[in-house]
Amino acid sequence: xxxxxxxxxxxxxxxxxxxxxxxxxxxxxxxxxxxxxxxxxxxxxxxxxxxxxxxxxxxxxxxxxxxxxxxxxxxxxxxxxxxxxxxxxxxxxxxxxxxxxxxxxxxxxxxxxxxxxxxxxxxxxxxxxxxxxxxxxxxxxxxxxxxxxxxxxxxxxxxxxxxxxxxxxxxxxxxxxxxxxxxxxxxxxxxxxxxxxxxxxxxxxxxxxxxxxxxxxxxxxxxxxxxxxxxxxxxxxxxxxxxxxxxxxxxxxxxxxxxxxxxxxxxxxxxxxxxxxxxxxxxxxxxxxxxxxxxxxxxxxxxxxxxxxxxxxxxxxxxxxxxxxxxxxxxxxxxxxxxxxxxxxxxxxxxxxxxxxxxxxxxxxxxxxxxxxxxxxxxxxxxxxxxxxxxxxxxxxxxxxxxxxxxxxxxxxxxxxxxxxxxxxxxxxxxxxxxxxxxxxxxxxxxxxxxxxxxxxxxxxxxxxxxxxxxxxxxxxxxxxxxxxxxxxxxxxxxxxxxxxxxxxxxxxxxxxxxxxxxxxxxxxxxxxxxxxxxxxxxxxxxxxxxxxxxxxxxxxxxxxxxxxxxxxxxxxxxxxxxxxxxxxx
Numbered sequence: 001x002x003x004x005x006x007x008x009x010x011x012x013x014x015x016x017x018x019x020x021x022x023x024x025x026x027x028x029x030x031x032x033x034x035x036x037x038x039x040x041x042x043x044x045x046x047x048x049x050x051x052x053x054x055x056x057x058x059x060x061x062x063x064x065x066x067x068x069x070x071x072x073x074x075x076x077x078x079x080x081x082x083x084x085x086x087x088x089x090x091x092x093x094x095x096x097x098x099x100x101x102x103x104x105x106x107x108x109x110x111x112x113x114x115x116x117x118x119x120x121x122x123x124x125x126x127x128x129x130x131x132x133x134x135x136x137x138x139x140x141x142x143x144x145x146x147x148x149x150x151x152x153x154x155x156x157x158x159x160x161x162x163x164x165x166x167x168x169x170x171x172x173x174x175x176x177x178x179x180x181x182x183x184x185x186x187x188x189x190x191x192x193x194x195x196x197x198x199x200x201x202x203x204x205x206x207x208x209x210x211x212x213x214x215x216x217x218x219x220x221x222x223x224x225x226x227x228x229x230x231x232x233x234x235x236x237x238x239x240x241x242x243x244x245x246x247x248x249x250x251x252x253x254x255x256x257x258x259x260x261x262x263x264x265x266x267x268x269x270x271x272x273x274x275x276x277x278x279x280x281x282x283x284x285x286x287x288x289x290x291x292x293x294x295x296x297x298x299x300x301x302x303x304x305x306x307x308x309x310x311x312x313x314x315x316x317x318x319x320x321x322x323x324x325x326x327x328x329x330x331x332x333x334x335x336x337x338x339x340x341x342x343x344x345x346x347x348x349x350x351x352x353x354x355x356x357x358x359x360x361x362x363x364x365x366x367x368x369x370x371x372x373x374x375x376x377x378x379x380x381x382x383x384x385x386x387x388x389x390x391x392x393x394x395x396x397x398x399x400x401x402x403x404x405x406x407x408x409x410x411x412x413x414x415x416x417x418x419x420x421x422x423x424x425x426x427x428x429x430x431x432x433x434x435x436x437x438x439x440x441x442x443x444x445x446x447x448x449x450x451x452x453x454x455x456x457x458x459x460x461x462x463x464x465x466x467x468x469x470x471x472x473x474x475x476x477x478x479x480x481x482x483x484x485x486x487x488x489x490x491x492x493x494x495x496x497x498x499x500x501x502x503x504x505x506x507x508x509x510x511x512x513x514x515x516x517x518x519x520x521x522x523x524x525x526x527x528x529x530x531x532x533x534x535x536x537x538x539x540x541x542x543x544x545x546x547x548x549x550x551x552x553x554x555x556x557x558x559x560x561x562x563x564x565x566x567x568x569x570x571x572x573x574x575x576x577x578x579x580x581x582x583x584x585x586x
Contacts, residue, residue, distance in 0.1 A: 002058040003036065003082045008050060008113060010043030010199045011231055012192075012353075016050035017070065024071035025053070028078035036082065042200020044113020046100060047353035049093055052113075055081055065101075067093040096372065100351045103370050105332065107340050108156075108316040109356045112200035117235045120242035123203040129248050131322035135211045136254045139322075141171060144215040148318070150326030152338030157183055157274075157311035158386065158415045159491070160337070160404040166308055169298040170216040173306035178218040180209050181302060181309045183279055184225035184232070187271035188387025189438065190346040191418035194312035196354050197342075198225065198232035201316070202239040206262060208315030210249065211322060213260045216308050221262035224279050228269055236264055271388070271442035275490045276309045278444065289444045290490035311416065313342050333359030337403035341414070345371045347421035348378065357402070364398040367421060378423035382506070386415030388435045388442075389495035391502030392428060411502040413495065427524035428507040429514050433461035435499035439492065450493030453484035457500060465525045469515035474504055523585045529570045530586040535560045537582035544574040544583060 007013070007022045026037050038053075046052055049067030053074065056063045064087060066077055073091050080086045106112075115122035123129075135144050149164035170178060182205060186194040198205065209221045225232055240262055243249040251259045270288045272278045277291040280302055301307025317339065321329050330338045337359040343366065345352050350372035357366060363383060367373070374380050382392040391412035393400065400406050407414050422431065440454040457480050460473050481497030488494045504511060513519050520528040533544070533553075540558040545551075552568040555561030563574065563583075575583040 004056040004058050005036070005038045005078075005082055006041045006054040006056065006113075007038050008043055008046075008052040008054075009040045010196060012043055012047040012196075013050045013052060018051035020071050021051040021053065021069050021074045025074040025078045028075040029082065032079055032083055034083055040116045040118065041113050042115075042117045043196045043354060044101065044200075045104075045109065045196070045354035045356075046093070046097070046113075046351075048100075048351045049097060053077060065093045065098060066091045067097065097351065100353065100355070100370055100372070104356050105340050105358050106356045107320045107329070108197065108204070108313050108342050109201075109354065110320065111204060112196060112354075115201065117200050117202060118238050120203060120239065120246065123201070127323060128203050128319075129207055129243075129246075131319035132207050132210050132214075132248060133254055135214050135322055136256050136258065141215045141217065144211060144322070145171065147322060147326045148215075151321045151329035152326075152333070153314065153317055153321060153329060154337065154404065155310055156313035156317075156341065156416065158389070158413060160414060163310060163314060166298055166310070167212060167215050169296070170306045170308040173299050175306045177220070177305045178216055179302045179305060179307040180213045180216065180218045180221040181279070181283070181307055182209055182221070182223040182225075182315055183274065183276065183309055183311045184223055184229070185267050185274045185279060186226060186229075186312075186416065187269070187274050187442075188389075188416060188418045189435075190344065190384075190420045191387060191416055192344045192346075193342045193354065193417045195229050195232055196344075197312050197316050198229065199235055202232075202236045203243070204316045204319055205312055206236075206239055206243055206249070208318035209262060210253075210260055211318050212308055212310065212315065214258065216306075218308070219259045219261075221260065222283060222302070223262060223264045224267055224273070224283060225264060226269055227266040233264060233266060240264075270444070271438070272444045272490070272492050275492055278490065279309070280307070287444070289446045290492075292489065313417070334401065334403045336405055341402065341417060343417045343419050345419050345421065347384075347419075348375045348423040348426070349373070349421040350375050359403050360401045362399050362401055363393065366402065366419070367398070371421070374421065374423050376423075378425065380421070381424050381426055382422045382428065384412075384420040384422065384431065384435075384499070385418070386413035386495070386498070387418050388439045389413060389491065389498060390415050390418075391498040392422075392431065392506065393502075394506040396506075411498065411505055413498070425522055425524065427465075427520050427522040428503040428510050429461065429520075430465050430522075430524050432500040432503045433458065433465055436461055436496070439496040443492065443496075447487070447489040447493060449484045449487035450489070450496060453480055453487075454493070454496050456480055457484070457497065461500065464511065464514045465520075466527045467514070467518045467525075469511075469518075471515065473515060474508070474511050477501075478504060519586070526570050529572075530565060531563050531568060531570070531574060532584050532586055533561050533563055533574075534582050534584055537580050539580050539582070541579075543577050543579070547573040547577040549573065
């Protein structure tokens with residue numbers, strides 16, 4: 001039986017120990033006298049089960065997924081299954097865990113975890129660069145744009161602007177020099193969609209960019225990627241070099257007389273550079289600060305030349321659309337939100353990872369059917385969508401369809417696709433404070449509303465979480481939020497108040513508890529916590545007193561101990577160490 005062994009070597013896999021897993025597996029194969037060695041793949045999305053090993057019967061195509069594979073398990077898989085033919089049932093992912101993968105519909109992620117991201121032949125074997133050949137040799141630029149228009153593809157970077165419209169505007173703009181720019185400046189906390197695609201299938205992004213360039217009449221492309229993504233940059237560079245060697249990038253592509261090449265710009269990590277005009281400023285060597293629009297980048301962009309900017313996921317869809325037709329993509333999703341969308345599931349969820357689902361699926365299906373529900377079987381409280389620019393969607397709206405319009409109506413935004421899941425242990429006031437702290441620090445400072453307004457909102461939220469909230473604070477937050485939305489120059493400022501405004505909208509009772517009662521219902525805001533030892537449960541063992549770093553707990557052995565809240569620093573050691581559940585948090 002001819003076998004292949006694949007190991008997920010994306011950042012998530014390597015962080016979980018996949019390099020050691022690969023070494024152990026290959027050493028076991030070599031020790032047994034086999035010439036077979038493991039194959040590299042990127043992230044297939046099962047991040048919760050990394051390190052991941054897939055064994056494939058090369059003849060029948062049957063495969064087996066092994067999860068959480070350490071060095072010992074890798075050696076076992078190599079000797080017993082790969083060489084011995086005996087499936088190691090106890091190491092396999094369960095059917096419930098595999099449901100995470102089987103319930104998806106993959107277009108942008110079609111090659112992720114399947115091909116070797118450092119071997120262009122794998123991509124070509126799966127039809128890679130056939131769409132570019134068709135776009136260059138068989139289609140006119142107008143036909144390319146029309147196909148994208150029929151597909152209904154909207155920008156996957158957050159705003160959801162029709163992709164074809166951008167391309168058409170750029171094509172019609174006056175100018176001999178035009179640019180195609182890929183926005184890979186993924187800065188949302190908890191988001192890792194772009195990173196995973198670039199690490200796992202850089203070729204689809206390059207091919208999508210080349211097709212866009214052919215459509216608008218460009219000969220130069222730029223990928224603006226976070227410097228914090230070294231593996232993405234490395235694999236992009238390898239993919240570009242391989243494409244040049246085979247004539248997919250460079251001069252006279254497919255003998256057409258058309259030239260197109262791409263280079264990489266590593267960004268310094270400023271969140272605001274995800275905004276397209278700030279990105280352009282950074283590309284030009286200036287400080288990343290937004291510009292007034294109009295003119296739009298399609299008219300005057302990079303170096304004042306017409307420029308088309310799309311994000312990683314948008315470009316990753318393009319080759320599939322050209323190969324399969326715009327109608328095939330439009331057949332998925334909803335009337336106004338066509339196709340599929342990639343989401344990064346993070347936070348208090350059992351199966352965190354990367355998923356791609358048809359637009360129109362409900363939040364409940366994504367979080368509970370695919371993601372498996374709340375970690376520790378806790379109670380779902382909210383999901384933050386759209387990152388710092390988004391908002392919190394409560395449990396009462398779990399049946400909201402995932403499309404641009406429906407998500408916007410909740411007060412959140414689709415964003416690039418991050419979903420941070422929260423359970424009942426999350427304080428929504430503190431969550432708003434966290435995101436305002438992020439956006440306030442990331443503000444470029446160009447406009448007063450964002451620079452000063454986010455600072456004032458953050459100060460109020462910090463006071464509230466310290467127990468120093470005042471009557472009228474909620475109304476002041478709302479008023480400041482509306483003014484910041486109306487007066488900010490770019491999308492970062494205009495959306496910065498969203499986390500606070502959405503939590504006030506859906507969790508007003510938590511704000512009241514913090515301000516009026518000086519209590520945190522979720523027991524998350526440390527300054528508001530009170531510790532009390534229940535007399536009926538205390539056994540007088542003294543363990544809590546011994547664990548207290550400031551001597552705030554006193555008592556005699558086999559007697560009830562007490563906590564002096566005047567001395568207590570609220571570290572939580574007493575509650576964590578008590579074996580009798582005698583310490584309660586109020």
